[in-house]
Amino acid sequence: MRFLHTADWHLGRVYHGLSLLEDQARVLQDFIRLADDVRPDAILIAGDVYDRSVPPADAVRLLDVTLTRLVVELRIPVVVIAGNHDGPDRLGFGSGMLECAGLTLCGPVSAAPRPVVLRDAHGEVAIYPLPYAEPAMVRSLLGDDALDDHQAALAAQLQRIRSAHVPGRRSVVVAHAFVVGGAESDSERPLSVGGSAAVAAGIFDGFDYVALGHLHRPQQAGSPRIHYAGSLLKYSFAEVDHSKSVNLVELDATGGCTVERLALPPWRDLRVIEGALDEIIAAAATDAAREDYILARLSDRGALLDAMGKLRTAYPNALAIERPALEGEGSGRAGADHRRVRIQDLFASFYAEVSGCPMEEAAMQTVQALVDRLEQEARQA
Amino acid sequence: MRFLHTADWHLGRVYHGLSLLEDQARVLQDFIRLADDVRPDAILIAGDVYDRSVPPADAVRLLDVTLTRLVVELRIPVVVIAGNHDGPDRLGFGSGMLECAGLTLCGPVSAAPRPVVLRDAHGEVAIYPLPYAEPAMVRSLLGDDALDDHQAALAAQLQRIRSAHVPGRRSVVVAHAFVVGGAESDSERPLSVGGSAAVAAGIFDGFDYVALGHLHRPQQAGSPRIHYAGSLLKYSFAEVDHSKSVNLVELDATGGCTVERLALPPWRDLRVIEGALDEIIAAAATDAAREDYILARLSDRGALLDAMGKLRTAYPNALAIERPALEGEGSGRAGADHRRVRIQDLFASFYAEVSGCPMEEAAMQTVQALVDRLEQEARQA
Numbered sequence: 001m002r003f004l005h006t007a008d009w010h011l012g013r014v015y016h017g018l019s020l021l022e023d024q025a026r027v028l029q030d031f032i033r034l035a036d037d038v039r040p041d042a043i044l045i046a047g048d049v050y051d052r053s054v055p056p057a058d059a060v061r062l063l064d065v066t067l068t069r070l071v072v073e074l075r076i077p078v079v080v081i082a083g084n085h086d087g088p089d090r091l092g093f094g095s096g097m098l099e100c101a102g103l104t105l106c107g108p109v110s111a112a113p114r115p116v117v118l119r120d121a122h123g124e125v126a127i128y129p130l131p132y133a134e135p136a137m138v139r140s141l142l143g144d145d146a147l148d149d150h151q152a153a154l155a156a157q158l159q160r161i162r163s164a165h166v167p168g169r170r171s172v173v174v175a176h177a178f179v180v181g182g183a184e185s186d187s188e189r190p191l192s193v194g195g196s197a198a199v200a201a202g203i204f205d206g207f208d209y210v211a212l213g214h215l216h217r218p219q220q221a222g223s224p225r226i227h228y229a230g231s232l233l234k235y236s237f238a239e240v241d242h243s244k245s246v247n248l249v250e251l252d253a254t255g256g257c258t259v260e261r262l263a264l265p266p267w268r269d270l271r272v273i274e275g276a277l278d279e280i281i282a283a284a285a286t287d288a289a290r291e292d293y294i295l296a297r298l299s300d301r302g303a304l305l306d307a308m309g310k311l312r313t314a315y316p317n318a319l320a321i322e323r324p325a326l327e328g329e330g331s332g333r334a335g336a337d338h339r340r341v342r343i344q345d346l347f348a349s350f351y352a353e354v355s356g357c358p359m360e361e362a363a364m365q366t367v368q369a370l371v372d373r374l375e376q377e378a379r380q381a
Numbered sequence: 382m383r384f385l386h387t388a389d390w391h392l393g394r395v396y397h398g399l400s401l402l403e404d405q406a407r408v409l410q411d412f413i414r415l416a417d418d419v420r421p422d423a424i425l426i427a428g429d430v431y432d433r434s435v436p437p438a439d440a441v442r443l444l445d446v447t448l449t450r451l452v453v454e455l456r457i458p459v460v461v462i463a464g465n466h467d468g469p470d471r472l473g474f475g476s477g478m479l480e481c482a483g484l485t486l487c488g489p490v491s492a493a494p495r496p497v498v499l500r501d502a503h504g505e506v507a508i509y510p511l512p513y514a515e516p517a518m519v520r521s522l523l524g525d526d527a528l529d530d531h532q533a534a535l536a537a538q539l540q541r542i543r544s545a546h547v548p549g550r551r552s553v554v555v556a557h558a559f560v561v562g563g564a565e566s567d568s569e570r571p572l573s574v575g576g577s578a579a580v581a582a583g584i585f586d587g588f589d590y591v592a593l594g595h596l597h598r599p600q601q602a603g604s605p606r607i608h609y610a611g612s613l614l615k616y617s618f619a620e621v622d623h624s625k626s627v628n629l630v631e632l633d634a635t636g637g638c639t640v641e642r643l644a645l646p647p648w649r650d651l652r653v654i655e656g657a658l659d660e661i662i663a664a665a666a667t668d669a670a671r672e673d674y675i676l677a678r679l680s681d682r683g684a685l686l687d688a689m690g691k692l693r694t695a696y697p698n699a700l701a702i703e704r705p706a707l708e709g710e711g712s713g714r715a716g717a718d719h720r721r722v723r724i725q726d727l728f729a730s731f732y733a734e735v736s737g738c739p740m741e742e743a744a745m746q747t748v749q750a751l752v753d754r755l756e757q758e759a760r761q762a
Contacts, residue, residue, distance in 0.1 A: 102478075
């Protein structure tokens, strides 16, 4: 049995003030063409279909058109789960009525997820869609107060699936999660602030293939059976070196799986160009991809008049300019990366910023003690 | 053939700061029960399903649950059109895939509306869904610059339908419009500011039944074949004397139709109570419907301390208080009813309010001349 596994479409995403919808529409046309060539037994879309819970109307229309072509015209069953960016109720509209068309749309998490069961010459394959859900939601749904983080919540859901699974059936899980050790870029919204979002790959043991969404770089995650498809497009400059693709998954008679990445090139690429502004503009003359989205890292040290205006004469879709030669490596830059800073340091730097003077040692110790206590309580809760 | 015709559900409506969703959920349960009893051949929902183009997530869920029960459990075909309150793209999501389930969801207007064709012992019935659309939209869709108001736009769409209609088939139109002479309340959002929203009943000539939405009072509109179903609930105090209902439409072998109103009583009614605050509170003791939504028109003339707080000890869901004894009949009241005031008077009263002195005669005449010219141009355009 063959699947196409994709994720993180983020339809309706606006980047540097620019809607990427036309780029998304183009690459989805390519995806539909690819699906038509490959003719998989199902398409798995592992969450973050939209970029936000209330997507713009034209993103809704694009998803509608795309799914209709896959499901009605190509007659390929499609399984979609909500990711942390999606509004589960909005995304899930019509799910009970859409099944007859071959579309499984899992918005809100369910206490007893029903599998989509497909069949080939070797028997049945059960596909379990596990939409993203906050641990608190899973806790209340399953009535288990011990589920205090993503690891526990997801493990409990998977355990339920295992216990209801018909033995002998091959099995696929579609989920939206951050598996430990995965490579983040910076356009994923953290699942949880302050740690504990990560789940161990081991909680997926026993499933033949795990189709993940959340991380934007296509990658294997902890086991040859667990894969991120990566996002549809490069959604931040942290992703410039990614090659976006979808996974073609082949499940054999006994559940062995092979995964092949099929490239999905963008219409307009997202690139970083470095150099002096004049050199960049001069070199653009021989650049065939001047429509690309550009971050220019200028080496110029002096004042530049209307640098963006000049850059756009060469690259009309230039999005941003950085001038590393004028920036230090001080606290200002560290602030941009606040997710990697310890809470107590973040607090101290906030204090210094607001009060204009560094936090005193006694106050630092109070904060440190408070953070320690909270973290300890969180571990014990 | 039998239809249930309903309209103007306005799911997600907030009135005086209060969400009516629970009331809507209850009355929709009654509607589902009624549909189960009546077992119509189809259910027609004539627009304004939601109260706004981006409805709250729980309104989306309520619509989903309701339609799923009608379509999947009761297996009754349902035809829904967008009204002027609905976001056509959002409402129309999945329409191409939902047809197989028996749900026809018409969001954006289409150049060539395909009928839903049903069949009984006497032959076929074509149901034409005509979602609400601005004249400008219809103008561009049909490529006809002469369509400058609702009357012209709707008439052109109906003419297209007539010319493609299979002769001999009985026909039903589902539309969202303001037919001339209909009784407005004040919770309908005007289709057009400054006239020209109204359409003549005659444009619907030749169709066996016209299922309308927009006006909230159930009523016949210009012909025994054209009916408003009215809204699901009373959505403003202007509707306190309405009896909300749905239309049971019976179409005979030759297209003759009879229409019966089936009452749909609310869980909590919307009422106006008049009298002195103390009397109202005393009388509440023998009022069995103290959970109703109340507008209290107090006859008290003196100062009242925390009138709403006191009223709510008797009527916990009291929404508003009016004190007509303290209000004149001057310009302040007229302002509340600005839709019935002539533009020039509205302008003069706005001028007086802002400047603190009445508009001078010369200025009045200038405004009058301007309004005359604009109105004349609008008539000639």
